[in-house]
Amino acid sequence: MTVREALRTGAAALEASRVPDARLDAEYLLADLLRTDRLRLLADADTPLTAAQAETYRALLARRAAREPLQYILGTQPFMGHLLAVSPAALIPRADTEILCEEALAALRPLCQAGPGVRALDLCTGSGALAIALKAACPSAAVTATDLSDDALRLARDNAFQLGVDVSFVQGDLFAPLAGERFALIVSNPPYIPRPELPTLQAEVLFEPRMALDGGEDGLDFYRRIAREAPAHLVRGGQLMLEIGSPQAGDVCALLSENGLTRLRVVRDLAGLDRVVVGVLEGPSI
Numbered sequence: 184m185t186v187r188e189a190l191r192t193g194a195a196a197l198e199a200s201r202v203p204d205a206r207l208d209a210e211y212l213l214a215d216l217l218r219t220d221r222l223r224l225l226a227d228a229d230t231p232l233t234a235a236q237a238e239t240y241r242a243l244l245a246r247r248a249a250r251e252p253l254q255y256i257l258g259t260q261p262f263m264g265h266l267l268a269v270s271p272a273a274l275i276p277r278a279d280t281e282i283l284c285e286e287a288l289a290a291l292r293p294l295c296q297a298g299p300g301v302r303a304l305d306l307c308t309g310s311g312a313l314a315i316a317l318k319a320a321c322p323s324a325a326v327t328a329t330d331l332s333d334d335a336l337r338l339a340r341d342n343a344f345q346l347g348v349d350v351s352f353v354q355g356d357l358f359a360p361l362a363g364e365r366f367a368l369i370v371s372n373p374p375y376i377p378r379p380e381l382p383t384l385q386a387e388v389l390f391e392p393r394m395a396l397d398g399g400e401d402g403l404d405f406y407r408r409i410a411r412e413a414p415a416h417l418v419r420g421g422q423l424m425l426e427i428g429s430p431q432a433g434d435v436c437a438l439l440s441e442n443g444l445t446r447l448r449v450v451r452d453l454a455g456l457d458r459v460v461v462g463v464l465e466g467p468s469i
Contacts, residue, residue, distance in 0.1 A: 189237065265315060271390060273339070274310070308330045309338075326351065328350055329352075329361065331394070333354060366418065367417075371424075374396050375402045377400065403431065410438040446462065
């Protein structure tokens with residue numbers, strides 16, 4: 184079996200299982216197996232596979248045909264230019280969250296330029312994607328990240344170590360392990376899927392940890408808690424930035440307003456959907 188033949192049969196198998204982007208996924212799986220990139224793979228389409236390679240490729244295709252996320256099979260996912268390890272311990276970083284990260288960096292960079300030691304916090308860090316990207320872009324910032332899951336924190340710590348960034352990871356439920364601590368910037372991509380919608384999600388998403396998805400009956404449980412507790416952990420003039428599901432902007436803005444945050448604004452993603460809500464704790468400039 185040649186590379187060309189393997190890709191043809193692989194794509195057909197994934198299409199039969201209704202896998203989105205079947206041909207592309209077949210290419211990624213085979214390129215990863217052969218330790219090459221997709222362009223080189225396609226250029227070497229007449230290269231034969233060994234029997235062992237063909238058997239392993241079939242096993243990888245079977246996993247993807249069962250709708251296991253491609254990222255979990257490959258073990259990596261890019262985020263903000265960094266290649267992160269991923270596993271079922273944490274949500275797979277998504278391009279939508281890069282919108283939140285870019286907003287956070289736009290706020291954090293000027294603060295870091297004004298002086299070292301600016302403190303930033305990432306709640307529900309998961310794989311560590313946000314915290315790592317903030318620290319990598321602003322090395323003088325002191326970045327802390329929390330998560331309730333020990334398994335997610337192990338993954339996040341490994342990612343930070345592999346990428347050579349120094350983030351303080353703390354296990355605990357949102358702000359619980361941070362009594363008395365205040366930050367110039369707090370970011371979070373919390374669970375926000377309404378519980379009744381969980382069974383209707385794409386098959387791949389159901390492989391991801393439920394605790395990273397389940398936002399309670401209306402999807403707003405974590406926003407209520409964060410909005411209520413964040414003011415005690417922000418310096419005056421500090422900003423809170425939250426990723427949201429696109430229909431949730433009005434509700435989340437209302438929650439922030441009820442808890443004393445002002446200068447509220449909503450940031451849209453590349454598809455024009457509401458994606459990030461930003462609020463400020465009023466007071467003198469940081």
